[in-house]
Amino acid sequence: MSQEIWSDVLGYVRKNITEVEYHTWFAPVKNLGVQDGSLVLGVRNSFAQEWFRKNYLRLLEDALRSLGAQDPQVSFQVLPAAQDALLLPSDPPPPPSVPAPRAPAPTFTENRKVLNPKYTFENFVVGPNNNLAHAAALAVAESPGKAYNPLFIYGDVGLGKTHLMHAVGHYMLERFPGKRVEYVSTESFTNDLINAIRDDKMTQFRNRYRSVDLLLVDDIQFLAGKERTQEEFFHTFNALYENHKQIILSSDRPPKDIQTLEGRLRSRFEWGLITDIQSPEYETRVAILKMNAEHNRIDIPQEVLELIARQVTSNIRELEGALMRVVAFSSLNNVPFSRAVAAKALSNVFAPQEVKVEMMDVLRQVAAQFNMPPDVIRGSGRVREVVQARQVAQYLIRELTDHSLPEIGQFFGRDHSTVMHAISKVSEQMGKDSELTAAVDLLRRRMKGQDDEDSDA
Numbered sequence: 337m338s339q340e341i342w343s344d345v346l347g348y349v350r351k352n353i354t355e356v357e358y359h360t361w362f363a364p365v366k367n368l369g370v371q372d373g374s375l376v377l378g379v380r381n382s383f384a385q386e387w388f389r390k391n392y393l394r395l396l397e398d399a400l401r402s403l404g405a406q407d408p409q410v411s412f413q414v415l416p417a418a419q420d421a422l423l424l425p426s427d428p429p430p431p432p433s434v435p436a437p438r439a440p441a442p443t444f445t446e447n448r449k450v451l452n453p454k455y456t457f458e459n460f461v462v463g464p465n466n467n468l469a470h471a472a473a474l475a476v477a478e479s480p481g482k483a484y485n486p487l488f489i490y491g492d493v494g495l496g497k498t499h500l501m502h503a504v505g506h507y508m509l510e511r512f513p514g515k516r517v518e519y520v521s522t523e524s525f526t527n528d529l530i531n532a533i534r535d536d537k538m539t540q541f542r543n544r545y546r547s548v549d550l551l552l553v554d555d556i557q558f559l560a561g562k563e564r565t566q567e568e569f570f571h572t573f574n575a576l577y578e579n580h581k582q583i584i585l586s587s588d589r590p591p592k593d594i595q596t597l598e599g600r601l602r603s604r605f606e607w608g609l610i611t612d613i614q615s616p617e618y619e620t621r622v623a624i625l626k627m628n629a630e631h632n633r634i635d636i637p638q639e640v641l642e643l644i645a646r647q648v649t650s651n652i653r654e655l656e657g658a659l660m661r662v663v664a665f666s667s668l669n670n671v672p673f674s675r676a677v678a679a680k681a682l683s684n685v686f687a688p689q690e691v692k693v694e695m696m697d698v699l700r701q702v703a704a705q706f707n708m709p710p711d712v713i714r715g716s717g718r719v720r721e722v723v724q725a726r727q728v729a730q731y732l733i734r735e736l737t738d739h740s741l742p743e744i745g746q747f748f749g750r751d752h753s754t755v756m757h758a759i760s761k762v763s764e765q766m767g768k769d770s771e772l773t774a775a776v777d778l779l780r781r782r783m784k785g786q787d788d789e790d791s792d793a
């Protein structure tokens with residue numbers, strides 16, 4: 337996840353400096369992760385370290401602030417291999433305006449590179465919103481060119497159309513590594529066509545698109561109004577179709593709603609199966625977040641995922657972005673995950689949510705503060721530290737939630753009189769024991785989402 341923080345920081349930085357500066361200074365920097373709330377960056381030599389401190393510290397802090405860091409911290413480390421006497425960053429800046437050489441058409445072995453490795457069937461959470469599209473994609477993957485051709489998937493932005501298309505590509509390449517899979521956005525198809533016409537390379541263009549086993553075309557609605565591209569795509573389509581090659585198209589709307597699409601193309605798009613993806617339901621959103629967290633090895637409590645899933649309802653890309661924001665916020669401010677922290681991290685982007693504190697929240701926060709597992713606190717251990725943590729948890733639950741004494745007792749597997757005793761014990765110790773008082777105060781602020789700067793008490 338720290339890699340995601342770093343790429344967001346780089347994105348911010350890049351918008352605020354020149355390309356030459358960026359390539360000179362930022363491209364060689366190594367992200368060393370977030371430690372105790374501080375973003376640690378590896379630089380090549382002490383000169384670079386000084387230069388960063390003098391010239392870019394502010395910018396980096398602003399970048400972290402934009403990700404939710406309240407008190408952004410950046411530190412630099414000179415990377416061991418570079419502790420030579422170099423006084424200047426060793427990568428010369430690239431000439432600013434030399435156009436990149438045009439990539440040659442992908443070869444068989446390059447097939448997989450154009451597919452996003454994350455977009456597989458295994459990583460696709462199936463819910464009522466997408467099960468038909470998923471089943472159709474799977475059927476096509478199993479019998480390409482036979483089940484449904486073309487497969488036309490439509491739905492709003494960020495709902496998984498591209499993911500499903502790539503999943504078919506991965507599936508096919510896994511089973512038949514020699515097959516040719518081509519994934520292209522309608523925009524790139526159009527640009528390729530324009531370049532081919534300009535460079536007099538129509539034969540190569542046609543060979544490239546007409547010799548594939550699986551053609552995936554994203555955002556086909558952009559064919560609207562482009563007559564020459566429609567004409568060329570029509571012939572590509574026919575060539576593939578006649579040879580029983582599979583075609584999958586995605587769009588933000590069904591073929592009948594794509595304006596100025598030639599009738600002969602529209603009818604071809606309707607030959608196979610048209611299926612849609614809707615916005616995911618709450619349970620599917622939670623499952624997607626859970627899978628994402630697991631993939632990134634982030635241990636984040638279920639109730640925090642639930643809060644994020646309630647907040648972002650319609651677009652999965654935004655849902656993933658929200659998770660990332662919460663993770664960045666908590667690591668950059670060095671505070672453990674909680675619903676209050678998540679609500680705060682998201683409050684700049686989404687309408688603020690009233691967060692009702694729940695028993696589990698309190699237990700987890702107390703566990704983090706006292707450095708012991710939640711189950712130990714709820715267990716039957718009689719060690720002094722454990723008993724104290726248990727009493728603090730019961731005290732704070734009583735204060736911060738509407739639960740009754742018997743309910744709290746039940747949560748801890750005890751009766752209400754034990755909870756009463758715990759509450760009076762903590763009240764009595766507060767004021768006498770300054771360490772305990774500070775811990776309870778900090779926990780209380782954290783749970784109410786008021787814990788900003790003072791997080792290391």
Ligand SMILES: Nc1ncnc2c1ncn2[C@@H]1O[C@H](COP(=O)(O)OP(=O)(O)OP(=O)(O)O)[C@@H](O)[C@H]1O
Pocket residue numbers: 454455459460461462466491492493494495496497498499500588624652653656
């Ligand atoms: N069912 C799902 N399970 C897991 N992740 C999903 C699911 N659906 C979408 N995603 C994730 O959501 C993000 C957006 O998905 P994708 O790019 O496929 O959307 P799209 O519908 O093609 O959007 P656009 O119209 O903007 O191209 C991706 O990171 C994708 O992995």
